[in-house]
């Protein structure tokens with residue numbers, strides 16, 4: 001008797017969970033991916049979000065046997081409450097969700113409209129941690145018949161802690177599928193003219209609304225631990241190149257536009273100069289008026305709305321500063337959507 005295998009496709013057996021038939025082939029799924037965010041500010045959702053995020057070995061590289069006792073014994077017993085209180089300060093109460101989710105949804109919906117002429121492209125948006133999960137969105141796209149997926153990690157500067165782990169998660173989702181789609185990933189865009197130009201226009205138009213002219217504009221990027229950069233993560237170079245190009249485009253001096261790194265976590269050294277220490281230094285040196293922009297964040301989020309617009313402002317003013325402005329991220333503004341649409345169309349070449 002011939003041997004039969006569970007993988008034989010001729011039999012009329014029901015498809016196992018996680019498998020899909022194609023309604024019509026040659027559809028392309030375009031998935032925007034951002035970092036992720038908690039479902040609520042209470043202890044439970046904060047704990048679940050932080051556990052998923054901080055269990056990622058791309059984010060915390062310590063051996064698990066060292067990290068897990070610290071994570072479960074210390075971090076997850078204290079940080080959910082502390083971070084939850086900070087999220088509560090910036091929560092979108094109308095939609096009962098974090099601003100990061102609101103803006104990422106806005107980017108997805110607006111991109112779908114902008115790409116309306118591409119009838120074989122289905123646009124969606126997902127998170128690396130939390131909801132909507134990368135896996136649920138991949139399954140949705142595949143069930144719609146997408147046999148190709150273009151994933152768009154919404155990080156202008158590459159880091160293994162963000163871009164690479166977003167792509168890891170996509171491939172983890174594909175591992176569950178018998179018939180996996182072909183995939184492409186949008187490369188980092190830290191030096192793309194369309195991105196630099198969008199940032200410059202956004203900065204110029206925001207500064208024009210202020211009742212003061214900043215003496216210094218601080219480009220504050222999320223940090224990473226210094227050892228990650230020392231071992232070859234190109235993130236710092238990408239950030240510094242964005243600032244250099246932005247300076248060139250705006251015609252500003254090195255003293256007018258400076259780069260700093262924010263959001264330190266844990267005891268090790270992170271990329272320097274630190275944003276909070278720079279706020280203090282500028283205030284103490286007699287600088288009275290500054291503006292802060294966050295070119296590395298495609299959406300405003302806790303790190304920009306709480307840590308910069310609130311905390312950094314307080315530090316600067318406490319140190320003697322007088323005027324402070326936070327320049328919003330590109331979000332789903334026309335300038336921001338121009339960047340996303342241009343890169344998406346370029347990376348879809350040959351598929352549409």
Ligand SMILES: C=CC1=C(C)c2cc3[nH]c(cc4nc(cc5[nH]c(cc1n2)c(C)c5CCC(=O)O)C(CCC(=O)O)=C4C)c(C)c3C=C
Nearest residue numbers: 035036037038059083100159161162222224265301302303
């Ligand atoms: C070791 C820890 C962390 C690394 C490395 C890290 C890198 C990194 N993160 C972003 C972007 C975002 N981070 C956000 C929040 C956030 N980041 C960390 C830790 C690390 N990030 C934590 C613990 C948190 C949660 C908030 C808190 O408890 O402080 C967010 C905002 C999410 C939101 O819901 O608003 C973004 C965006 C980048 C770009 C990056 C490395 C390049």
Ligand SMILES: [Fe+2]
Nearest residue numbers: 035222263303
């Ligand atoms: Fe972070």
Ligand SMILES: [Fe+2]
Nearest residue numbers: 263302303307
């Ligand atoms: Fe922070």
